Amino acid sequence: MKNKLLPIIITSLFIIIFIFFYKGLQNSNIYTPETKINIKVPSFDAELLFEKKLINSSELFQVDKYYLLNIWSSWCVPCRQEHPLLMNLGKNKNLELIGINYKDTKINAKNFLAELGNPFKKIIFDDRGIKAIEWGAYGVPESYLIKNGIIIKKYIGPLNKTLFNEINFLVK
């Protein structure tokens, strides 16, 4: 009886291990970040692009309304592509746009906005890219939808028409 049981146990063990690894082969090993998050906006002191003063980041999101924080840069081509959508979102009365200018120079950033328009209420100037890290960003462009000081949605990469409609729907 014991001699019969041992091969069965070993075979079934091998089958289980095989299935486990075979399933594992099909898993993507590319890291996909979490986009549905419910965390508080980070608190840090930051310099503004147009005003010569320091402001605490949490002060920017005090009012009970929707905010869209957008990380952008004048050297980033996808930022240029999504800019018309941001200009459109800026017209939405339920939404306020806040920008983080990432690893840029003040002159280039201002020229970019002069050329394409400025949809932002306030812009944080982040020349070393460390404020973007506080937000858990990976690069530019990236957008965060915020309500009551909580980040409710994160958009990695440039916004497109579908995401534009989604944001308009969410802030209705």
Place this chain on the structure above:
Amino acid sequence: MKILKLSLIFLFIFSFNSLMANNEEINSKITKNLRCLICQGQSIYDSDSEFAISIKTLVNKKLEEGFSENQIYDFFKEKYGDWILYDPGLNKNTYILWLLPILIFLIGGAIIAKTFIIKKNN
């Protein structure tokens, strides 16, 4: 008196140097244990991407502010999740990773011990 002053100056310079070296050592240790999330397969230490450069700057800033190694890991874990660490801690997602080798080692040991005991008895 002069000798005392000189030795104090030397002591100050050397302690400052060792402090700097110590910070650099911890910095490279931390950045080697952080994964570059946009250039996978590389650590922050090895990578020259914009993301990695920003993280390196922030690690330096945090060390200057007096953050400990673990506090810095916790900070990045909070922002990017466990995936950013090459050496993740023991939690509900990683317990198999940590416990499986020990379990296999114990089972293997038990099989060997059992075989020897059986052989000895025979």
